[in-house]
Amino acid sequence: EADIYQTPRYLVIGTGKKITLECSQTMGHDKMYWYQQDPGMELHLIHYSYGVNSTEKGDLSSESTVSRIRTEHFPLTLESARPSHTSQYLCASSEISGGAYEQYFGPGTRLTVT
C-alpha cells in the first residue's frame, strides 16, 4: 500500500496569492516528482528530486518552485498564482534503485485560480 499524501485536495484562490502544495510520503523513497495534468491530457513532469537538497526542473516549464529539505517532504510553491496555473498537480515517489520504475502517486491537488 502506497503512502503518499497531498494537501489540500482542492484549492480555489485569487490571482496574486502565494500558495504551497504539500506532499509527503512515508515509504522512505529517495525520488520524488511533481506532475501537472489538465483534463484529457497527459501528465507533464514539472519538478523532480533525487534526494535531500536535490531538485531539478522537469520537461514542462513551470513558474513553481520546490524544495527537498527532508526525504519525506516535497512541497511545491507558487509565489504569485495566476489563472494559467489552474490545473491538477500530482506528486509521486519511487525507489532510487532496482529495475522497477513504478511511481506511487498521491491523490492530487486540484488548483483553481480565479
Place this chain on the structure above:
Amino acid sequence: DQQVKQNSPSLSVQEGRISILNCDYTNSMFDYFLWYKKYPAEGPTFLISISSIKDKNEDGRFTVFLNKSAKHLSLHIVPSQPGDSAVYFCAASLSGGYQKVTFGTGTKLQVIP
C-alpha cells in the same frame, strides 16, 4: 512532440468481455513500459509493467503485450468488470538517469454491467 500516444480517448465494453487498450510510442530507446489506472479525484495507481526484453507479462486478469518492431503495446483485461471503469494511462521509461516516465493522454474505459 508526443512520444507516447493513446489514440482512443474512450472505450466501452460489456462486463465479462475482453477490454483491449492500445498504446504507441515513437522513441525506440524506451525500455520499460507501464500501465496506470486512475479513478476520478484520485492519483494514478500502478497496474502492470513490462520490460523491453519481454513481449508479454501477465498479472491475474491483466496482460500487457509488447511489439517492439511496431512500437506498440496493449493492455488486455479479461474478464472486464464494472470496477475496471477508469482512465488508463500508458507510460514509457528509459533506464538509468532519474527514471523519467513519459505518459500518454489516457483512455477512459467504461465497463457496462
